[in-house]
Amino acid sequence: MSADHLDVKDFDRFLRNATEPGSSARNTRLVRHLLAACAPCQENLERAVSKQSGERDYGASFAGAERSLNAFFAKELHGSSSPEELLAELSRLPAREQAARVTAEDRFAFPAFIRHLVDASHAVRYKDPAQMLHLADLARLSAAACSAEAAGSDLKKSDLQGHAWRQYGNALRVLGRLHEAEKAVATSQHHLKAGTRNPLLRAQFCTLAAASLRTAQRRFAEAIELCDEAGEIYADLGDNNALAGSMVQKAIALLYSGEAEEAVRTLNQTIPLIDAERDPNLLLAACHNLIRCYIDLGRPEHALSIYSEMRDLYKRSDDPLIRLRASWQEGLLLRDLGHLRAAEAALLEVRQGFVSRELHYDAALVSLDLAAVYVKLQAEAELRQTLAESVPIFQALGVGREVLASLLQLQQLSHKTRQALDLLRNLSSRIEKLPSRQTLS
Numbered sequence: 539m540s541a542d543h544l545d546v547k548d549f550d551r552f553l554r555n556a557t558e559p560g561s562s563a564r565n566t567r568l569v570r571h572l573l574a575a576c577a578p579c580q581e582n583l584e585r586a587v588s589k590q591s592g593e594r595d596y597g598a599s600f601a602g603a604e605r606s607l608n609a610f611f612a613k614e615l616h617g618s619s620s621p622e623e624l625l626a627e628l629s630r631l632p633a634r635e636q637a638a639r640v641t642a643e644d645r646f647a648f649p650a651f652i653r654h655l656v657d658a659s660h661a662v663r664y665k666d667p668a669q670m671l672h673l674a675d676l677a678r679l680s681a682a683a684c685s686a687e688a689a690g691s692d693l694k695k696s697d698l699q700g701h702a703w704r705q706y707g708n709a710l711r712v713l714g715r716l717h718e719a720e721k722a723v724a725t726s727q728h729h730l731k732a733g734t735r736n737p738l739l740r741a742q743f744c745t746l747a748a749a750s751l752r753t754a755q756r757r758f759a760e761a762i763e764l765c766d767e768a769g770e771i772y773a774d775l776g777d778n779n780a781l782a783g784s785m786v787q788k789a790i791a792l793l794y795s796g797e798a799e800e801a802v803r804t805l806n807q808t809i810p811l812i813d814a815e816r817d818p819n820l821l822l823a824a825c826h827n828l829i830r831c832y833i834d835l836g837r838p839e840h841a842l843s844i845y846s847e848m849r850d851l852y853k854r855s856d857d858p859l860i861r862l863r864a865s866w867q868e869g870l871l872l873r874d875l876g877h878l879r880a881a882e883a884a885l886l887e888v889r890q891g892f893v894s895r896e897l898h899y900d901a902a903l904v905s906l907d908l909a910a911v912y913v914k915l916q917a918e919a920e921l922r923q924t925l926a927e928s929v930p931i932f933q934a935l936g937v938g939r940e941v942l943a944s945l946l947q948l949q950q951l952s953h954k955t956r957q958a959l960d961l962l963r964n965l966s967s968r969i970e971k972l973p974s975r976q977t978l979s
Contacts, residue, residue, distance in 0.1 A: 614649045614690040621654030633672055640679045647683035649690075652698050655680060656705045660746075663712055664859040671709035677702035693734045700729035701739060704747040711751050714899070719754075723747050737771045744768035745784045749791065758795035762788055779820065782811040786824050789831075798831045805831065822851050822860070829867050838874040845871060862891045866904060873911050882911050898934040899969070905931060906966050909948065913958045921948070941968060 617624065624646060628636045640646045659673035681695075681702040689695035707722030726747060730739055744764040752761035765788035772781035785808040792801035805828045814821045825848045832841035845867060852864040869884035885908040892901035905928040912921035925945050932941060944965055948958055 614694065615688040617645055617648040617651060619645065621651040624651055625654060625658065628676070636672075636676060637679055640676050641683055644683070644685075644688075647680050647685070648688050649684065649694075649698055652677050652680045652684065652702055656701060659705050659709060663709075664857045667709065667712045671706070671713060674702065674706040674709040678706045691734075693732070696729045696733035697736055697739055700726045700733055700743070702726075703729060704743050708747045708750060711747075711754055716751070716754060719751055723751055738775065741768040741771040741775075741780065741784070744771075745787050749784075749787050753787070753791045753794060756794070758791045761791040765791065778811045779813045779817055782808045782824070783817075783820055785811070786820065786827065789824075790827055793827060793831055793834070798834045802828065802831045802835075818851060818854070819860075822848065822855065825851075826863065826867065829871075833867070833870050833874065836874075838871055841867075842871050842875065858891070859895075862888055865891075866900075866907075869904075870907060873907065873914075878911050878915050882908065882915075885911065893931065896934075898931050901931045902928065902935055902969050903966060906962050906969070910959060910962050913955055913962065916955070935969070937969070941965065 619627075628639060628646075631639065655673050655677035659670045659677065662669050662673070678699075681699040684695055684698055686692045686695045689698055703722055703726035707719045707726055710716075710719035710722055726743060730736075730743060733739070745768045749761040749764040749768070752758070752764065765784045768784040769781050769788070772778075772784060785804055789801040789804040789808065792798075792804060805824055809821070809824050809828075812821045812824060825844055829841045829844050829848075832838070832844070852861065855861060855864075865884050866888045869881045869888060872878075872881035872884060885904055889901055889904040889908060892898075892904060905924060909921060909924050909928075912918075912924060925948055928945060929942065932945065944961060948961055
């Protein structure tokens with residue numbers, strides 16, 4: 539048991555109002571210490587009871603806490619088939635019929651299957667964002683159809699709905715549908731507030747939905763605050779790997795807010811916490827973003843050193859989008875180290891990969907990186923061709939006329955390296971401010 543005992547003040551607040559906002563993490567620590575027969579905490583509880591005995595009847599507080607605990611520990615029902623079998627059965631059907639089955643048939647409406655759908659959705663976030671959204675939608679429908687009896691209690695049904703809507707909102711965010719994602723995340727928060735106030739679900743909500751969305755919306759201060767809240771909960775629960783996940787998300791918000799040095803410090807604190815065997819993708823995400831920090835800071839040698847150490851981990855990933863992003867990093871490193879033709883080859887391949895997947899935001903940024911290579915090479919014909927090919931990509935992003943005009947202006951500046959590179963940096967900054975970026979996290 540942790541030595542971080544609950545004091546008299548904690549128990550006093552618990553007795554007065556066990557369900558006050560922000561109390562979930564404290565209450566979880568409290569219950570864990572008491573169930574483990576923690577002697578110092580038992581003494582502090584007795585002191586708190588003695589303190590309040592002359593002030594008020596605290597029986598109602600105990601009754602409220604007991605109802606919350608009963609709802610939290612209520613046993614859920616299990617389906618007649620495993621979640622894996624049910625998902626395999628659904629996958630053989632057209633997407634529309636899958637949704638109809640999940641809504642109409644009770645055997646799909648039980649907690650383990652809902653959580654399996656959420657996990658399956660999260661697993662394909664890089665490989666197939668459309669499938670990510672589809673599976674999250676099935677989870678949302680299954681949670682709505684799940685009865686309170688199957689969930690274990692009304693409060694636990696609300697937990698399931700909040701869990702499913704959180705993933706649905708995150709999938710919408712990945713696809714760049716931020717207005718819809720905002721509504722879905724708000725719905726998730728509503729359900730979670732009506733549930734058991736499970737601190738783990740709150741922490742997952744903060745990092746996997748709310749903070750990611752706020753980062754995409756460029757509301758960086760809010761994203762960082764949410765990551766800090768999640769980190770406190772994970773630290774309290776003793777889950778260092780999940781704590782590391784919240785810190786990676788915080789570092790991404792710092793990086794895109796222009797605080798690359800602070801992002802480096804955060805990532806260097808994070809990497810030792812990661813269980814590489816349990817979560818190699820988290821280690822990859824941390825190092826990937828650390829490389830990007832050093833690129834942005836103009837320190838390609840540091841970035842190359844980390845990239846060289848991580849090359850095998852990149853290669854072991856079977857996710858095509860992760861590999862594309864690794865190749866993009868490599869192209870930037872080659873460019874900044876002066877290997878311009880090698881950088882050109884890497885960036886051309888990456889741009890085609892993003893274009894073929896209709897990831898216009900990333901394709902636009904790679905196009906600007908490629909244009910910078912041609913400016914440095916003084917390759918005017920290749921620069922003009924690249925800019926001409928980029929116009930439809932930028933139009934698909936819905937950028938304003940001034941951005942398209944800047945692309946045309948670049949052609950006139952191809953022989954003026956410094957001015958052209960300054961204009962490219964300005965364009966990249968403007969594109970990065972569009973709320974569409976998908977991060978590796």
